[in-house]
Amino acid sequence: MAHGNYSYKPTNAFTKWLDSRLPIIRLIDESVLAFPTPKNLNMWFTFGGILTFMLAVQIVSGIVLAMHYVPHETQAFDSVERIMRDVNYGWLLRYMHSNGASFFFIAVYLHIFRGLYYGSYKAPREVLWLLGIVIYLLMMATGFLGYTLPWGQMSFWGATVITNFFSAIPVIGESITQWLWGSFAVDNSTLQRFFSLHYLLPFVIAGVVVLHIWALHVPGNNNPLGIDVKGPADTVPFHPYYTTKDAFWIALFLIVFCYFIFFNPNFLGHADNYVPANRLVTPAHIVPEWYYLPLYAILRSVPDKLFGVILMFGAIFVWALLPWLDTSRVRSNRFRPFMKQFFWILMVVIFLLGYLGAQTADDSNLVFFGVELPIGKILLSRILTIYYFLHFLLITPLVGLMETPHAVPESISKAVLAKKGGAQS
Amino acid sequence: MDNANVTRRDFIYVASAAAAGVGLAASLWPFIDQMNPAADTLALKEVEFDLTPVIPGQIVTIEWQKKPVFIRRRTPEEVKAAEDAPLGDLIDPQADKDRVQKPEWLILVATCTHLGCVPSKEMKGEFGGWLCPCHGSHYDTSGRIRKGPAPKNLEVPPYQFLSDTKVLIGAAPKAGAAAEHHG
Structure with missing residues (x-):
């Protein structure tokens, strides 16, 4: 087609x-x-292009940073400071790369939520969706490995906490963590292998992106109406229509990106990572990078170590089941009056989990932007974690069966023309 | 005659595939095992520490095998609190006497058994021992987990008192060292 x-x-x-x-x-x-592309794609469909662009930004800036960075526990921190102070435009390249990671994740989250809202995971795009999850997991791994490299306090203790997830595995957990570290704790061996893998994984991501685009091009793009393309009247060629649209939104995205690079480059980072790694003292409040915070809140909401780690990975794995959990015959939430509400509730729940993930690990009441709420942080994160899983495992299948969707338009072309006619009259 | 179609050639196919499989698995091993701790890392086995400057109530952190180790000179109250804790209340039940060679000296690997942070010496938690700042595990004055997500007590490393004021971390305890405590 x-x-x-x-x-x-x-x-x-x-x-x-x-x-x-x-x-x-x-x-x-x-x-x-x-490439024939549905003519009604809105701005939320430009994030694929933005992500491809950001992958290139990260690879190019990363390759040049690797020309100056030294992956050794005694020199890593100083070599990053040298990049910041002495290397020509080193500050720019490093801020581009560190903020680039954050903006890569902003774009991927919007891309994923777009897919959720418009039902882009539904048949016949299941493999496309699953490859997207693989890319997201590779991005998480790459981001984590890269955050270790400056060898500051957050780098070191972040690496310690994340690698210790594997110690939750019964019986062989300790052997696995020592194998990952190459030592009895996070160490120079760990730093060197993390650098090697951090350099490798972006190219693996690029490879899976090729598969992702291939899997996109077999069924073609989904679109805001979620209905199939029925004929040539429903599509326009990708170039110049979507090259231009993507370029426009890439430019807007870059303006925001540049604000952070040039005016607020450490806003998304953490001051403790400007303290060199110290294996004898853990900072009083360690937090992961913002893009892991909702998952971190899920991990912390569980009092049992193994179950906490399982639930945290389960929070991503449940996305892989979504194409088969969604029982609705309509793709786009535009025509699903109830699922649309639940989508926005889920967005609020994920945001709140992220907010909780950034709080200290005690059980005091939650202070939400200066207002103390009458609920403990641990209890609230448990409720939200349960809701998160219920959304996928219970609400999605049930709403799909029970809701009566609005009538979907006959074709993309008819819907577009009707909208245009309506605006003119 | 089920075997009528099985030829000597089939045997060669299966045998060569099996040999190639075993060869592939064997050649993978060096690539996997290179990630395990190297010989120089394994050699960091023992570290000696002089206990003289440590005053009662003080906790010092030293490094052993790249891991932090707590050496805590416990006050009599802390020892009593550790010994009096009913084993039934514990998440990972272990008597205090099985965790020390001399009640005054508590020696522990300072790695939270949850996700590997170093429990804080300043924040002692609800049981007067340690509080892990990362995910809120509370340890008592014997380093046993009492509350929070950590599944196990802080690990006791192998150590040996060389004299009353010198301890060797990483060495197997001398025979009968625990008997000193039992009196």
Whole structure:
């Protein structure tokens, strides 16, 4: 369906010669430039392009930072400070890379929530969705490994806490953590292997992104209406329509990104990471980077170590079941009056979990932006954790069965024209 | 005659696939095992510590095998609190006498058994021992887990008193060391 009847026709002698030997222009033309794309995509569908751009930013800035960084416990911290003070534009490259990680995650969360809202995970896009989860997990691993490299206090203790997740595995847990560390604790061996893997994983991500785009191009894009493309009237070529739209939103995204790089570069970081790693003292309040906070709150809400770790990974794994848990025959929440409400409740729950993940680990009442609420932090994070899982495991299947969706439009083209006509009258 | 279709060639296929499988598995091992602690890391086995400067009530942190180790000179009240705690109240029941060689000296690996943070010496928690700042595990004056997500007591490393004022962390205790306590 997605490819329609269009096929690339080489126009001059050279492209004809090349096309019968390496049809690379054909590949680019058919899968990028002329690719038929639903004509009604809104801004939430530009995050795929933004993410591809950010992956390139991270790889390029990372490669040049690696030319100056020294992955050794005695020199790592100082080499990062040297990048900041002495290397030409080192401060810019490092702030680009550290804030770039955050903006990569902002974009991926919006991309994922877009998929949730418009039902992009539903048939026939299950494999596309699952590959997306793989990319997200690889991003989490890469972000974690990279955060270890400056070898500050948060780096060191973040690495300690995360690698200790594996010590929750019964019987072989301790052997596994020592194997991960190459020592009896997080150590120089750990730093060196983390650097090696931090350099590797972005290229693995790039590889899975190729699979993700391949899996996108078989069924074609979902769209805000969540209905299938029925004919050529429903689509426009990707270029110039969506290259332009993506470029516009990439530019807006970069403006916000640049505000953080140039005016508030440490806002998303933590001051304790400017203290060199000290294996004898854990900072009084350790928090992970913001993009892990909801998961961290889920981990801390459970009083049992193994179960806490299982639940934390389960919070991501449950996404993998979503295509089969969603019983609705309609994709887009635009036509699902009840599921739409539950979607926004879920967004609030995830935000609150993130807020709780940033709080200290005692059981005092939650102070929410200066207002003390009459509920303990641990109790609240337990309620929210339970709700999070209920959303996927109970609410999603039940609402899909019980709700009566609004009538969906006959075709994308008709819906677009009706909307336009309505605006004119 | 089920075996009519089984030929000598099938045997060669299975045998060569099995040999290749075993060879592949064997050649993977060096790539996996290189990540385990290296010989120089394993060599950091023992560390000696002079107890003389430690005053009653003080906790010092030293490094052993790249891990922090607490040496706590317990006050008589702290020893009593540790000995009097009913075993039934404990998450990981262990008597205080099984965790020390001399009641005054409590020696522990300072790694929270939850996710590996160092419990705070300043914040002693609800049981007068340690509070882990990361996820709120409370340890008592014997380093036993009393409240919070940690599953086990703080580990007691192997150690040996070389004299009344010198301790060797990492060495197996001398035979009969515990008997000193039992009196």
